[in-house]
Amino acid sequence: MERLKRIRCFLLDMDGTIYLAGRVFPETVPFLDMLTDRSIRYLFLTNNSSLSAGDYRKKLKKMSIPVSSDGVFTSGDATAVYLKKQGVSRVYLLGTGSLRRDFRRCGIAHTEKDPEAVVLGFDLTLTYAKLKKANDLICSGVPFYATHPDLVCPFHPHPLPDAGAMAKLLEASSGKTPTVIGKPYAPMADALIERYGLSRGEIAMVGDRLYTDIRFGTLNGFASILVLSGETTRAMADAGDIRPDYIFDDIGALGKAIAT
Numbered sequence: 001m002e003r004l005k006r007i008r009c010f011l012l013d014m015d016g017t018i019y020l021a022g023r024v025f026p027e028t029v030p031f032l033d034m035l036t037d038r039s040i041r042y043l044f045l046t047n048n049s050s051l052s053a054g055d056y057r058k059k060l061k062k063m064s065i066p067v068s069s070d071g072v073f074t075s076g077d078a079t080a081v082y083l084k085k086q087g088v089s090r091v092y093l094l095g096t097g098s099l100r101r102d103f104r105r106c107g108i109a110h111t112e113k114d115p116e117a118v119v120l121g122f123d124l125t126l127t128y129a130k131l132k133k134a135n136d137l138i139c140s141g142v143p144f145y146a147t148h149p150d151l152v153c154p155f156h157p158h159p160l161p162d163a164g165a166m167a168k169l170l171e172a173s174s175g176k177t178p179t180v181i182g183k184p185y186a187p188m189a190d191a192l193i194e195r196y197g198l199s200r201g202e203i204a205m206v207g208d209r210l211y212t213d214i215r216f217g218t219l220n221g222f223a224s225i226l227v228l229s230g231e232t233t234r235a236m237a238d239a240g241d242i243r244p245d246y247i248f249d250d251i252g253a254l255g256k257a258i259a260t
Contacts, residue, residue, distance in 0.1 A: 003223055003245065004258055009041040009198055011222070013207030014056075015154060016230020017251065018044075024063050025229060027252025032066055034255050042071070043196065045205075047148035047182040047212060049076035049121040049163065052098040073192050075148040075182030076121060080106040081191035082181055083145070088116045092137055094130055094166070095121030095147075120170065120178065121147040122163045131170065138174040148182030150212065184215035189222070206251065208232055210242045218242065227251055 012018060018028045035042050044067065046056065053072040060067045076099045083091065089108055092115040093100055099121045100110050118134050138144045146167040152159035167178050181187040193200070204223035207213020208230025217224030226237055226244035229251070237247055248254045 001246075001257055001260075004204070006202065007040065007204045007223060007258075008202035009043065009196070009204070010035065011043050011045045011192070011203060011205045012251075013205075013209070013213050013230075014044055014046055014060075016208035017206060017213075017227055018065065019063065020230060021156065022063075024065060025250060025252075027250055027255065028065060031251045031255040034259060036066070038258075040258075041196075043192070044072045045074075045183070045192070046072070047075045047150050048153065049074055049079070049099050049147040049182070050096045050124055052102045053077055055098055070196075073195070075188060076102055077195075078188040078191040079119060079121075079145060079147045079181045080108055081195065082187045083108055083117060083119070086117075091115050091117045091119045092134060092142070093119045093121070094123040094126060094134055095119070096124055099147075115142060117143045117145055119145045119147065120163055120167055122153065123166065126166065131173075135170055135173050138170060138176050144170070144174070144176050144178040146178040146180045149180045149185075150182075183212040184219050186220060189216065189220035206254065210237065210240050210244075214244045215242050217245070225254060227254065 019025060032042060053074055056072040057067050080103055084106060090111045091108055092112060093103060093110040112133065115137065118137050146163055149164040150162040151164040153162040171177055200221040204225055205213055205217035206225040206227060208227050210232055214224045214226050224244040225246045226232060228234055228249050
């Protein structure tokens, strides 16, 4: 447990980690208060690019979850950071109004004429016309990016097709593989390290999904902490080939380990 004592920033997945299906876990707020009392930073990290960081802050505050003004980082944020470093300022964007506004604030405009990149997010207004336009551009050689790789988004009673599924469609039709930015890939890790001035050895990723959250930690040099309060069971963790550094039943148990 010594490595836990050296962590100065916890990256927290949301659904399945601090709440589930809109219900906040009773351990969540005490855990966050404990981190604050110890001057340990925490950030909420999500691959869902349909909402902006501001939208997520409002959602968390409505749930009485303490969050700082810069305490949420999304795959959309990471994509904007990545594209700006590439010198991109004009994109054909398949995404929500929130994502488009976030890009615009970063100096990246949506355009249908001569874009420098095609960017696919979790677009809840996707149409065949948009797909055709994106496919034409990609086939013409315009670089293709996806905000995150998730195939589905949790929803009741059935999961929703997410950006990863939409990217598979365009990949099949164009023959081009997108550069994917979000968890578990390096561009998201690099973007948050740059934005928040962190070093890899002081970061831990906490989440309930092996293939995004835990793999994000293992691929990028962060401590990886699996909580069994969401998607992954102990049996799944034992059988999987992605090995977290630590496994806890929930963040309450993680908090006790940090505090002792």
